[in-house]
Amino acid sequence: MKKISISVIALLCSVCCFAQQQLAFPFSGGKEKMEKFFKDSIAVSQDIIKKKVTGTVIFKFTADEKGNISKTIVYYADDVLLVEPVIAAIRQSNGQWVIPEHEKTHDFVMPFYIRYNIPDNDDDDLAKAALANYRSKRPVYANNQVPLDMVTLLPAITISYDVTP
Numbered sequence: 001m002k003k004i005s006i007s008v009i010a011l012l013c014s015v016c017c018f019a020q021q022q023l024a025f026p027f028s029g030g031k032e033k034m035e036k037f038f039k040d041s042i043a044v045s046q047d048i049i050k051k052k053v054t055g056t057v058i059f060k061f062t063a064d065e066k067g068n069i070s071k072t073i074v075y076y077a078d079d080v081l082l083v084e085p086v087i088a089a090i091r092q093s094n095g096q097w098v099i100p101e102h103e104k105t106h107d108f109v110m111p112f113y114i115r116y117n118i119p120d121n122d123d124d125d126l127a128k129a130a131l132a133n134y135r136s137k138r139p140v141y142a143n144n145q146v147p148l149d150m151v152t153l154l155p156a157i158t159i160s161y162d163v164t165p
Helices: 002-016 031-041 046-051 080-092 124-135
Strands: 055-064 069-077 105-117 151-153 157-162
Touching: 031 080, 031 157, 046 080, 046 124, 046 157, 055 080, 069 080, 080 105
Parallel strands: 105 151, 105 157
Antiparallel strands: 055 069, 055 105
């Protein structure tokens, strides 16, 4: 009798359990299309190239049910120069975000890594410029708590640029 009771309880528990819902990738076209979109859309400015700026930028943005971006928050940026091209690219992505059906808006956190391609030969000027950039970095970060709520962490996008003219 105990075996039957335990079996019935286990069966009832398994009926009540649900597997985690598998969500479609939140960018129309998938991960590869999102990576290509941002690599093509982020325009590295001449000021960034001249100063040899590298670093990480982490954004949180909200997409509505039509896929439009409604607000953008900078969580962290290694340098203020890196923020502007990433914001411009996120604004260009309006209408391409897909959120779960039962939600009106959805938050996403997205990291970007911006760096330069290291030349094959050693370059003393590049090393000096990299050190100067490191000394003069002006990071952007939150100085108060930032609630995350229900947020989806997206894969990081790495942008590389050439330092030679």
